[in-house]
Amino acid sequence: MIVKLTYAQLKKAVEDAYAACKDIQGGQNAHYIPYLANVDSSLFGISLCLPDGRLISVGDTDYRLGIESVSKVHTAILVLKELGAKAVLDKIGADATGLPFNSIFAILLENDRPSTPLVNAGAITACSLVEPRGNADAKWKAIFDNMTDLLGSEPVLIDELYHSESATNFDNRSIAWLLKEYDRIYDDPAMALDLYTRQCSLGVTAEQLAVSAATIADDGVNPLTKKRVFDAALSPKIVSLMAAVGFYEHSGDWLYESGLPAKTGVGGAVIGVMPGVFGVCAFAPPLDDAGNSVKAQAAIRHIMNSLNLNVFSNTHFDIAD
Template sequence: MHTPIPDYLHEVLENTRDDGEVATYIPELARANPDLLASALCMSDGKIYAAGDIHERFTIQSISKPFVYALALQERGFETVLDKIGVEPSGESFNSASLDPRTQRPENPMVNIGAIATHALVRPEASRDERFEAVRAGLSAFAGRELDVDEAVYASEMGTAFRNMSLAYLVRSVDGFTQDPADIVEGYTRQCSILVDVRDLAVMAMTLANAGINPITQERVVDEHVAQQVLSVMTTCGMYDAAGDWMTQVGIPAKSGVAGGIIGALPGQVGAAVFSPRLDPVGNSVRGVQAFERFSGDMGMHLLKSPPLSRDVIRHANRRVSGQGEFHVIELQGPLRFSSAERVMRELEQIPNDRKTIALDLARVSSVDDVSRRMLMEGLRRLILEGHAVYLVDPRSSIPNRDLGDGTFPADAASLETLGLALTEGS
């Protein structure tokens, strides 16, 4: 049996309305074929589904902004970057010549003035060419393959870069960077001229959604907290003046580009991309927006869609008898987050102070975040203080640090075998 996902992608593309206009203010982009259309999904294990003109390459344009922002954060640290570039939605057009009136910073890295300042933060002491090579190598790491530049688009954009040049001089005038503004604009324009296809963009989006680890190469490109910061800014600023409509209707951290690409990164689930050159008045791909609206509605991708109820975390809670006596057994399942860990704490509260052995089975737990780990360990520590012997069944190593806070650890599953207690199959 073949998976229906490619057929679904084809159906979504075929049912988008073909309106909007290609970008005309960049001569080379004005020559783009307006009928090109493609989409791709990249899963957390690197599996890619794609449909349409998937081999067509186009320039990344403003979709480069979140990735270069990630490189700057990774290299320079949060304090340095936030000192130069804010994170507030601007409420103005993408090429607005505006700075925060209080801080004199660009308001966010997703508009041109902020993206130019971001480019300057990467390898600030390097030459123009060395800085661009660091950017190109970084974007290639996000994509999982070497990316090239469309020199024709670069030359065309540089021939009309008067607005961006004025923005660079404005940032330079308030000490937003110290380099030659002309060098920064040339590097930024070359950054926007990097060539990708729709599958590259899906992989790049999934790398952000995968906490900074490329799903194809398994290389950590940026730290988890960097990926989280970038996704946060994409959520509020990635779709320009349409960010509010996008968040309510689609609900996926996203970024668009004037060549017709849109990426969406749903944390822990999928990286998505659509390419169609026809743009709406805000500068977003018309058919790309429509496709993402379908993805969100059909597949439940909205970031704020309610997760399953936390009570589902407890699969079984009962007593069992072995040759060594009676045991309290609690079997958990699924991901452990704060709300589900709180449900487990309430279950542990119900265990009577009878000093009987307790077995906590995590064989079916898929992941445990840090706050849940600490809650769980504290709950077990208190049970031990009450006189219970506590055993932890954790074949997936969901809890790498089992310190109970006093230098002790709960006993492991192997010790249960000597007591004649069999738990979940496979544990």
């Protein structure tokens, strides 16, 4: 069955979600990263982007937030582009761990590979795989340029966040060297960790993240620039990764309740991809116990449920004027 969605319906759904969720309480900022702990916890915004480039935004969607683990999606796309889907599966994997995003135990359980590029271990490995090997500056340029292509405009490195993360990333240091012990990191571990920390410290807006999600939804074509950022065959691969582990140990519950492949970050952003229909980002800093924004996930779930959207449904959606 094909159902027509109008722009007016989508706009109303976004605005209703904002109104319904803006007063939600609960959760706390990522207190273990000093910069994030001090971000205004009342910030809240939702931005939805259509494949034709139209944006529906409400709230604090122009605030430059720390991208954090949402960046894992973008760098996973980069290594998929550079190495191909089979190599990423062989060298990193695509399995959900069912454990926290920074789990060291998960590495010990699956010592043949880091499980998925959307948890910390796999994301650090992904940074080690970015070409060219052994050249930190060139690798960073590749990561930054790929991010810019997906967002449709440049992110900005938040120096204070970068230094804050670098001073407190003790778990990730352990992860990087454990990966080295198991021969599951493919460049200098310290370099890979620094690249990962830097990409997590990029400042982006909810609107930029919605554009990047819409790029995935539209099989790799950026809706604003119209540039093909990656091959269409890679879009189902990245969406499947988001579905499997985008909410970490709460991923199954999230899919069951929302029907939307999504990825969270401890900066408070959640991006979601409805293939062929839209990309969406909601942002609010307070997190639940798994590191997922309480208010942002409520807002996106509200949009999906109010429109009866579900990626697992046999209904196919088309956007009408």
